[in-house]
Amino acid sequence: MKKSGLSVKVMTIAASLMLAAGAMSAHAQERKPCIGFSGAFTGAAAFSGLAVEMGAEVAIDEINAKGGVLGQKLSLVKYDDAGQPPKGVDNTRRVAMANNCIAILGGYHSGVALAQREAVEQIGIPYIGAFAAGTKIIEPDTGVNNWMFRVSAKDRWVAAYLSDVALAHSPGKKVAIFYENTGWGNGAAPDVKAALEARGVKPVAMETFNWGDQDMTAQLMRARDAGAEAIVMFGLDREGNQILRGMDKLNYKPAIASAWGLAGNLGELAGPLANGVFVFQTFSWMGKQDAKTAAVYDALAKKYKLKAPADLKAGSGTANAYDAIHILAKAIEAAGSFDRVKVRDALFNVQHRGLVANYAPAFGKSAEKHDAIQTKDYKLTAWHNGVLLPKDQTPYK
Incomplete structure (x- = not known):
């Protein structure tokens, strides 16, 4: 019986797909360790x-x-x-x-x-x-x-954690949010805002900055004029250093509760200006x-x-x-x-x-449980004399 051109073509494609699937399966078995x-x-x-x-x-x-x-x-x-x-x-x-x-x-x-x-x-x-x-x-x-x-x-959980730290250091419950203009910062800022609002607090300022920015005084002046007593920050050491220098220039000393973007070399960059900056961590190698x-x-x-x-x-x-x-x-x-x-x-x-x-x-199978580390495992550290220590090993309360 003569096969139609279409049938032959379908059979050829099917055979090719089977060969490709076999090759892929064999390739999967050859995964490198x-x-x-x-x-x-x-x-x-x-x-x-x-x-x-x-x-x-x-x-x-x-x-x-x-x-x-x-x-x-x-x-x-x-x-x-x-x-x-x-x-x-x-x-x-x-x-x-x-x-x-x-x-x-x-x-x-x-x-x-x-x-x-x-x-x-x-x-x-x-x-x-x-x-x-x-x-x-x-x-x-x-x-x-x-x-x-x-x-x-997970930043949604970190936002809640840092909001509690900031509010504990803000007698008037006046908190500003500072965040870098990146996927990380722009994703975290709404998490912090939501966490504060869930605690009955509206942020008094939300200020952003770019990588490499050298002068943050404008953002700091707006936060200061809004009465911010504490800042929740999502940024990296380099820009954190500039923010601390701007605070020093303005003689403005709000408490800072930061995500771990300030956990790298802030102490080296900012020197004593970093003292008392609180930084969230999952782990600390310091102390006993x-x-x-x-x-x-x-x-x-x-x-x-x-x-x-x-x-x-x-x-x-x-x-x-x-x-x-x-x-x-x-x-x-x-x-x-x-x-x-x-x-x-x-x-x-x-x-x-x-x-x-x-x-x-x-x-676990749920979206939240694709994150292995839970909030109960989070830790708070603080910069002191160039070293990032567990908060209870520093003079900062």
């Missing part, structure tokens, strides 16, 4: 890439010393995105397709993570954020999140350490030639990344495979006692 990481290794926040690298590498060293995962040694594949979203997207595709890694760690900048979302969902690779806290990274407007997870903070923390710090100090815990800039990212790698390794073992879908599904059942928290389990 590597974890990708796109982070800022250059630029003003270069310390952040190193912070995540440190935690991830020490965790990988521990895992490999015990035989690796599924009998293979893990490795970390690192790419610099310099805090630039397009580079983050390119790095995501490189990690997933050229390096063929199992998963990818996320870095410091929420703008980069937000840009990575589409590629992560299209490709289908587990993303575990170790730093960037933008709410919509995990809870996008579309409501679709199949692959994005986070062992870090428990046995687990001390052991991990010793490994970090040896590998990276640290002289003191204060050398860990943005140390929350280090602890978050350390925990994220251990959670991922347990998911791979539970999956019994390097297949990304199986590893992703196994993440929902991982139990792990980490540095930052006891993850029991690490993740």
Whole structure:
């Protein structure tokens, strides 16, 4: 019986699709035992890439010393995105397709993570954020999140946490919001406003600024004239330094309750002007350490030639990344495979006692539970004489 041209064409296409599916399946079985990481290794926040690298590498060293995962040694594949979203997207595709890694760690900048979302969902690779806290990274407007997870903070929760700190330092309940004009800042500002309003307080000012701005006195004068006694801030050290210098020039001394963008090198940049600035953290390496923390710090100090815990800039990212790698390794073992879908599904059942928290389990199926670290695990620190310390180890109340 003679086949029509259309039938032959359909059969040819079907065969091609079957071959492609087979090739993809075989390719999936050949996943490399590597974890990708796109982070800022250059630029003003270069310390952040190193912070995540440190935690991830020490965790990988521990895992490999015990035989690796599924009998293979893990490795970390690192790419610099310099805090630039397009580079983050390119790095995501490189990690997933050229390096063929199992998963990818996320870095410091929420703008980069937000840009990575589409590629992560299209490709289908587990993303575990170790730093960037933008709410919509995990809870996008579309409501679709199949692959994005986070062992870090969530800005919606951080906003509520910092609002409480600011209100505790504002007798008149007059709070201003300062935020950078980026995906992170613009996403966080509504979270802070909503958190304050939920507490019966309307912010007296909402002021924004750009990366690289040198003079913030105009914004500060508006906040001062509005009576702001405290500021909730979402910005980075470089601009935070300029804000503190503007406050000094104006002799204006509101309390500052900041997200962890001021946790890197503000003490170095601003000197004594940074004293008393409160900064949210998920973890602090300072002060008395428990046995687990001390052991991990010793490994970090040896590998990276640290002289003191204060050398860990943005140390929350280090602890978050350390925990994220251990959670991922347990998911791979539970999956019994390097297949990304199986590893992703196994993440929902991982139990792990980490540095930052006891993850029991690490993740759940709801959008909120794609965030592993809960508000009960948050910590408040303060800059004092160039060092970021737990608040109770400082003179600031």
